[in-house]
Amino acid sequence: MNQHHQINESIKCLIDQTLHLADTCLILGQRNSEWCAHGPILEQDIAITNITLDLIGQARNFYQYAAKLLVEYEQKQATEDTLAYLRTEREFKNLLICELPNGDWANTILRQFFFSTFQVLLFEEMSHSKDAQLSAIAIKSIKETNYHVKWSSEWVIRLGDGTAESKERMINAIDNLWMYTGEFFIPAKYETIDVVLLKEKWLQKVKEVFDEATLIIPDKGFMQSGGKLGAHTEHLGFILSELQYLQRVHPGAEW
Amino acid sequence: MYRNKGVVYLSNEDKNMNFSKIDKPIKNIKEEIFLILQQVCDPEIPVLSILDLGIVRDVIPNDDQIEIIITPTYSGCPAMDAIAIDIKLKLIEYGYKKVKVSYTLSPAWTTSWMTLEGKNKLKQYGIAPPNDKNQKDFQKRINNLLFKEEENIECPQCRSMHTKLLSQFGSTACKALYQCLDCREPFDYFKCH
Numbered sequence: 001m002n003q004h005h006q007i008n009e010s011i012k013c014l015i016d017q018t019l020h021l022a023d024t025c026l027i028l029g030q031r032n033s034e035w036c037a038h039g040p041i042l043e044q045d046i047a048i049t050n051i052t053l054d055l056i057g058q059a060r061n062f063y064q065y066a067a068k069l070l071v072e073y074e075q076k077q078a079t080e081d082t083l084a085y086l087r088t089e090r091e092f093k094n095l096l097i098c099e100l101p102n103g104d105w106a107n108t109i110l111r112q113f114f115f116s117t118f119q120v121l122l123f124e125e126m127s128h129s130k131d132a133q134l135s136a137i138a139i140k141s142i143k144e145t146n147y148h149v150k151w152s153s154e155w156v157i158r159l160g161d162g163t164a165e166s167k168e169r170m171i172n173a174i175d176n177l178w179m180y181t182g183e184f185f186i187p188a189k190y191e192t193i194d195v196v197l198l199k200e201k202w203l204q205k206v207k208e209v210f211d212e213a214t215l216i217i218p219d220k221g222f223m224q225s226g227g228k229l230g231a232h233t234e235h236l237g238f239i240l241s242e243l244q245y246l247q248r249v250h251p252g253a254e255w
Numbered sequence: 256m257y258r259n260k261g262v263v264y265l266s267n268e269d270k271n272m273n274f275s276k277i278d279k280p281i282k283n284i285k286e287e288i289f290l291i292l293q294q295v296c297d298p299e300i301p302v303l304s305i306l307d308l309g310i311v312r313d314v315i316p317n318d319d320q321i322e323i324i325i326t327p328t329y330s331g332c333p334a335m336d337a338i339a340i341d342i343k344l345k346l347i348e349y350g351y352k353k354v355k356v357s358y359t360l361s362p363a364w365t366t367s368w369m370t371l372e373g374k375n376k377l378k379q380y381g382i383a384p385p386n387d388k389n390q391k392d393f394q395k396r397i398n399n400l401l402f403k404e405e406e407n408i409e410c411p412q413c414r415s416m417h418t419k420l421l422s423q424f425g426s427t428a429c430k431a432l433y434q435c436l437d438c439r440e441p442f443d444y445f446k447c448h
Binding site: 043046047050051053055056057058060061133135136137139140141143144150151153154157209 | 327329330331332333359360361362363364401402421422423424425426428432448
């Protein structure tokens with residue numbers, strides 16, 4: 001009985017963790033997709049939408065796995081689509097930084113840089129996961145995420161060490177986003193990856209790029225969290241209403 | 256001839272992979288399936304078959320159905336769903352009505368699985384084929400050096416090596432955009448992955 005209970009608990013954690021990873025990729029992908037046809041120049045429009053495509057692909061891999069676990073172990077009817085389209089904001093476990101509005105190009109770039117730098121470290125850890133499917137998704141995703149890091153790092157340097165205006169915009173973006181970076185490293189109960197261990201490496205990488213960009217890492221301050229547990233900013237509801245509208249109004253619609 | 260093609264494709268596998276089925280003689284039905292799959296093309300790069308691309312991981316003929324196992328190039332490659340449909344349609348043409356297409360993520364796809372024939376087809380089509388991933392220090396270079404181009408890419412039009420990267424991201428997830436500085440033509444490079 002006790003052992004059975006433990007197995008249930010660990011499966012539940014695995015499902016929650018997989019959903020957290022999926023939601024994070026989906027919501028950032030949805031945000032970035034708002035740039036489609038609005039990028040500063042054509043090549044960069046294509047770049048940010050390509051990154052979006054990778055994120056949505058990663059989200060699908062995680063959702064498909066979560067759905068499989070829900071069907072097998074909890075006898076629930078779930079598919080990648082029901083998980084993305086039919087859950088409410090309190091059920092979403094994405095990182096808060098992903099749901100923040102895009103702001104200007106500097107803000108979008110800096111968020112991508114903070115996030116992708118973290119994501120590579122996370123996937124490196126996850127590639128050693130005992131769970132074969134999480135490990136496979138991580139190994140698959142690292143390759144493309146390395147492109148995201150390189151691209152966003154170059155933009156942070158280009159804008160930070162650019163004109164007076166571009167620098168001012170980067171500084172504003174740092175002020176805006178920094179308090180949401182702490183959540184990367186605050187573990188949720190369901191997480192099997194020790195995210196605390198990633199913090200030093202992340203800071204080191206950010207510092208390297210900031211040094212070259214002549215930007216300064218802020219002093220320690222308040223860090224906002226809650227997304228991993230379903231407590232979100234007011235922005236998520238608006239994202240979901242757009243993202244989920246079609247399936248809510250026309251359930252089961254296909255194209 | 257087709258049989259040889261199938262064998263060449265299979266023997267190109269990464270040595271680390273466990274492909275126990277290869278050692279056994281290929282059954283006629285499996286041979287035939289590979290021959291048919293040679294006709295299924297990547298919808299975004301129609302000059303390449305899915306065998307050239309190296310995304311077919313296995314074909315398992317069972318009594319009641321044929322299972323085809325494929326792997327995505329990039330996580331978000333939108334061609335995967337279309338490819339699965341094309342595989343089924345093509346096999347129906349040859350009388351295989353019960354076909355299951357499964358996906359596997361591991362081991363992760365790499366351009367090392369692209370056939371030499373595929374690389375030549377790409378070049379003729381005007382897309383620079385992926386460089387050899389086993390070049391010295393390749394990984395180190397792509398991960399660490401900002402503002403540096405990863406590799407020397409040959410222009411597929413005039414064969415000049417005097418080219419520059421315009422954007423790491425191109426018309427599809429698997430390509431980057433380059434320009435030749437001699438003939439001035441922009442061209443796609445199939446990224447080494």
